[in-house]
Amino acid sequence: MLELGIAIKRKLAHAYESLRKYIQRREQTKRRRERIKDWEKSTQRVPRARVPTIDRGETDGDHRGCPFCESFRSWLTGQVARIAHAVRRLGRGTSALLSRTRGKLRIGAVEPRIADLERRFHRQTYPGSRTRRFELHLPRGLRGDVSMPLLMVLHGCRQDSRDIRNVSRFDAIADREGFAVVYPFVTGYSGMRIRNCWGWWLDGEIRPGAGEVEDLWQIIEQLRDEIRVDDRRIHIAGLSSGGGMAVAAMVAHADKFASGAAVAGLAYSETPRAVAYAAPTGVEFKSTELIVDSMKSVLGENGRPSPLLIVHSHDDPVVNIQAARNLRDSWARCFDIDSTRPASETTGTTGGAFWVHARYREARRRSAIETFFIEGRGHGWYGGNPGKFSYPAAPDISELMWRFFKRHPLQSTILGQDKRRQMRQAS
Numbered sequence: 057m058l059e060l061g062i063a064i065k066r067k068l069a070h071a072y073e074s075l076r077k078y079i080q081r082r083e084q085t086k087r088r089r090e091r092i093k094d095w096e097k098s099t100q101r102v103p104r105a106r107v108p109t110i111d112r113g114e115t116d117g118d119h120r121g122c123p124f125c126e127s128f129r130s131w132l133t134g135q136v137a138r139i140a141h142a143v144r145r146l147g148r149g150t151s152a153l154l155s156r157t158r159g160k161l162r163i164g165a166v167e168p169r170i171a172d173l174e175r176r177f178h179r180q181t182y183p184g185s186r187t188r189r190f191e192l193h194l195p196r197g198l199r200g201d202v203s204m205p206l207l208m209v210l211h212g213c214r215q216d217s218r219d220i221r222n223v224s225r226f227d228a229i230a231d232r233e234g235f236a237v238v239y240p241f242v243t244g245y246s247g248m249r250i251r252n253c254w255g256w257w258l259d260g261e262i263r264p265g266a267g268e269v270e271d272l273w274q275i276i277e278q279l280r281d282e283i284r285v286d287d288r289r290i291h292i293a294g295l296s297s298g299g300g301m302a303v304a305a306m307v308a309h310a311d312k313f314a315s316g317a318a319v320a321g322l323a324y325s326e327t328p329r330a331v332a333y334a335a336p337t338g339v340e341f342k343s344t345e346l347i348v349d350s351m352k353s354v355l356g357e358n359g360r361p362s363p364l365l366i367v368h369s370h371d372d373p374v375v376n377i378q379a380a381r382n383l384r385d386s387w388a389r390c391f392d393i394d395s396t397r398p399a400s401e402t403t404g405t406t407g408g409a410f411w412v413h414a415r416y417r418e419a420r421r422r423s424a425i426e427t428f429f430i431e432g433r434g435h436g437w438y439g440g441n442p443g444k445f446s447y448p449a450a451p452d453i454s455e456l457m458w459r460f461f462k463r464h465p466l467q468s469t470i471l472g473q474d475k476r477r478q479m480r481q482a483s
Contacts, residue, residue, distance in 0.1 A: 174217075177240075177275045184260050184267030188243040190275055191217050193227045194283065195234045205235035205289035206276065207461065208305075210298030212320075212436075213253040215444055217241040220295060223437045223446035224454050233458060236283060240275055242268070250333060256300030256321075257328045264308040264354060268301060273309050288466040293317040293457055295437055295445065296375065300326070303383065306362050307354050315464035317365040317457045320375045320435055323383040325350035332374050339376055347386040360390055363464040367428045367438065367453050374435040384427055388416060391424045399423065407449035409433055413456075426460060428453065 179187045198204060207230070211220035217239035221227065226237045242252050245268075254268055255261035261268040276290065292313050294302035299321020306316045307324045322330055324347060329340040355361065364387050368380035388395035398414035405411070411430040415423035428451070430438060436445030439452035 177271065177278060180271070180274060182266050182270055185271055185274075186244050186268075188240060188271060188275070189217070190238055190240040191221060192279065193221075193230055193237045193239075195230045195236065198234060201284070203284040203286040205291065205461070206279070206285045207235055207237050207458075208272065208276065208290075208292045208302075209237060209239050210254060210272075210292070210294030210301050211239070211241070211252065212294070212296030212298050212445060213250045215252060215295070215298075219444045220298065220437070223440040223443040225440045225452075226454055226458075229454060229458055233462075235289070236279075236285070238275065238279060240272060250297075253297040254294075254301035256297055256304055257326060259325075262301075262304035262308060262325065269305050269308045272301070272305050273312065289314055289461070290466070291315050291317075291461040293319070294321060295319045296321065296435065303364075306364065307351055310355055310359055310361050312466075313362050314466035315363040315365070315461055317367065317453075317460065318383065319367040319437060319453065320369070320372055320379075321366070321383065322375065322379045323347045323386050326379070326382070330375070330379055332376070339378075341378060341382055344382060344385045344389060347382065348389045351386065351390055355390065361387060362466075363424045363426075363460075365426045365428065365457060365460045367456075368430075369433045369435070369438075370429060370431045371433060372435045377429070380427065380429065384416075384425060387425050391416075391418060393418060393424060395425070398427075404451075406451040407439070409438070409447075409450045411451050423463075428456060 174189055174191050177188045177190060179185045195204065207226065209220055209224055209226055211217055221237075221239045230237045242254055245253075245255060247255075247258075249255070258267070260266060264270065272292075276285070279285065290313055292302045292305050293316060294300070296319070299318035302316050303318050303321055303324050306313050323342070326342055326347065327340065330342075332339060351361065352359070364383075366380050366383055368375070368377055370377050385395050393416050395416055399417040400415045402413040403411065404413075409430045409432050411428060414427045414429075416425040416427075417423045430450060433447045433450050436447050437453065438447050438450035440446055440448060440454055442448055
């Protein structure tokens, strides 16, 4: 009896499993038939009004599409889209080629640089040269057959070219005034430095024909192959270590830079102990005599630096205001100017910051040295956009710089120098 009960139980289980599989297959078949009906409805063409044509034996009524026709139509549409995309890319490439050709030939209009893409300067054969990145901004609407002024702007430590480009706001001024702006990035360096500092204190970086100071000028030479630059209006400016390197460039290339500006910068060949970060036991400065000797070793006895605008804050915790005074006095010594008595002085308050603008002139000439000292602001750029090392609530020094640069083309210094040399030789 026990064995018979087990056999019956197995038969019932087998019959139940067979019934379950049958019901499952039936449901699957039902769903498959429903999907086929849905597909047939979706492929059925919608009747539309017939356009009178030549009778080709067509019959009225609905026409059901075939899967092959639909697939072929999708493939053909994709091929047409790919061809159209290729034609558009070819058009853009041709337009870019024509634009570069117009720039080389100095004809036609220079198209606005919407993105102002980052560019590259490749290492040269002279000592200390490196491959560097830089950004270029061209004024909108400028024609390729028109020479334009060029301004080089150098970032400070712990910044890059994009940071100084943002806070200085020179792109907007360039669009209004019609000049080009180049923003080099230090990119790479050797030895111990605070991040992204220019080597304004290193002899191998600030002497003519080598290092960073030569790379900066060769970047300008590279741009001359692309755009028309007014040789009488090439200027340079910088913040902090960039200000120190701008000063070095103006000494190393005194006959090329028309004028320059240093914000929280330092005198030529100054030591790193002049900066608070590098002098934990106390800040130390070179004497004016030693600075002038270093300058004259590059300029020569009859050489002279370009006109300089010095911007500094009395409350700068990184570079003491004395650095600005030393820079002014060393420049004045090379210009034979009395730096103890400014020819004119203006004061005011902007954004809650008190400032004094002093001008030091040669006899019967425009100012060769100007200082703009403010109070109540730290180490950074003044009056620009918010950003790294920026103090927007202050006088707009970018506008101040451009007005200074406009007053000092290269001819105003070099021609006067040549005349004085001729007078000395005649006497």
